[in-house]
Amino acid sequence: MRRFIGFTLALALILSLTACFGPPVDPDTVQESIQVIAMDTAMFISTYGKRSTSAAYASEDLIRDLESKLSRTEEESEVSRLNAAGGQPVEVGPELAALLTAAEKYRADTHGAFDITVAPVVSAWGFTAGAFRVPAQEELEALLEKVDGSAVQVTEDGAGGYSAALAPGQSVDLGGIAKGYAADRLVDLFREYQVPRAMAQLGGNVLAWGDRPDGTPWRVGVQDPARPDEQNAFAGILNLKNAFAVTSGGYQRYFEEGGKRYHHIIDPATGYPADSDLTSVTVVADCTYDDCMGALCDAFSTAFFIMGEKEALDGWREWQEGPPSFFDLVLITEDGRVVVTQGLAESFTLEEGSGYTLEIVS
Numbered sequence: 001m002r003r004f005i006g007f008t009l010a011l012a013l014i015l016s017l018t019a020c021f022g023p024p025v026d027p028d029t030v031q032e033s034i035q036v037i038a039m040d041t042a043m044f045i046s047t048y049g050k051r052s053t054s055a056a057y058a059s060e061d062l063i064r065d066l067e068s069k070l071s072r073t074e075e076e077s078e079v080s081r082l083n084a085a086g087g088q089p090v091e092v093g094p095e096l097a098a099l100l101t102a103a104e105k106y107r108a109d110t111h112g113a114f115d116i117t118v119a120p121v122v123s124a125w126g127f128t129a130g131a132f133r134v135p136a137q138e139e140l141e142a143l144l145e146k147v148d149g150s151a152v153q154v155t156e157d158g159a160g161g162y163s164a165a166l167a168p169g170q171s172v173d174l175g176g177i178a179k180g181y182a183a184d185r186l187v188d189l190f191r192e193y194q195v196p197r198a199m200a201q202l203g204g205n206v207l208a209w210g211d212r213p214d215g216t217p218w219r220v221g222v223q224d225p226a227r228p229d230e231q232n233a234f235a236g237i238l239n240l241k242n243a244f245a246v247t248s249g250g251y252q253r254y255f256e257e258g259g260k261r262y263h264h265i266i267d268p269a270t271g272y273p274a275d276s277d278l279t280s281v282t283v284v285a286d287c288t289y290d291d292c293m294g295a296l297c298d299a300f301s302t303a304f305f306i307m308g309e310k311e312a313l314d315g316w317r318e319w320q321e322g323p324p325s326f327f328d329l330v331l332i333t334e335d336g337r338v339v340v341t342q343g344l345a346e347s348f349t350l351e352e353g354s355g356y357t358l359e360i361v362s
């Protein structure tokens, strides 16, 4: 027995010496991973670097803080107070002020397809409370009269504070943009904590920060919309460094009634779930370009899904007149094609055996 203890001690000593004198660990490859259940989804964040642990926990705090302000279902949130104010101005923080302002810009950019004041219609279909139903046409028509994002007012008080007001009867739902905005704020946090690389999956919003520890790009799977419940069932893979990749699709949240499927992305022109010729839209952009590209990708993926293939590609072409490769798209069509815009030609690989055909467009 004594010999055994002696042997164990010797082994422990050797192991600890190896730990002390072994090859130095590259601090940029030290990793921490966390899971956060927030914003109606499961989020996974892996951070690297000397401060990976504190950065991961700060990421969780940031997301929880944003959720407490932006949630429509938490009674005390800023958004809930704004929605309950009956059109009166309400004091809001800089995050909500920025998001309301950005949302209005994206509404105009997408010719009304993205409109956060579609909230009462989303609720009428039961998506807010999870009590699904098909609303009557008259009910939808009455609700649609209040849908108009241009009526949302944001005012700066001159001393750094903000207030916001809706038109009476309006409410807002930031579910189509809040996760992208959270990804934008994670970029700030990763800079602050000097995180050299990270992978954040916030539901359908991916932030691929830096590269992988071996210097290769992050591999981001684009879910096959035909197999929504299968993990690792991808239509293709995106190889990305320093990028947002945000996916929207009707396969993500839906209910069925009378043999018909009703999903959660509402066309403000009809009040109905968008009747799209696309099954999924992924918007990809450089995450170092400016401080709201995550929110833009999130809003545009929702809007392009509603707009359908032709209008989405027209929109993409219009934006190409701006900075080069401002954003790029992966569209999956109902008729089995994966349409990828030029800027992703090198980074997208179609998954073998997925059954899709690949088209690169310019």
Ligand code: AMP
Residues within 6 Å of the ligand: 113, 114, 115, 116, 118, 122, 127, 173, 174, 175, 176, 177, 204, 247, 248, 249, 252, 264, 265, 266, 267, 268, 298, 301, 302, 306
């Ligand atoms: P996403 O998953 O980013 O495509 O966003 C879908 C969510 O955005 C829905 O669950 C609603 O909360 C909200 N939403 C639905 N339709 C619209 C719309 N037309 N404009 C803005 N937000 C919407």
Ligand code: MG
Residues within 6 Å of the ligand: 175, 176, 177, 248, 297, 298, 299, 300, 301, 302
């Ligand atoms: Mg979105």
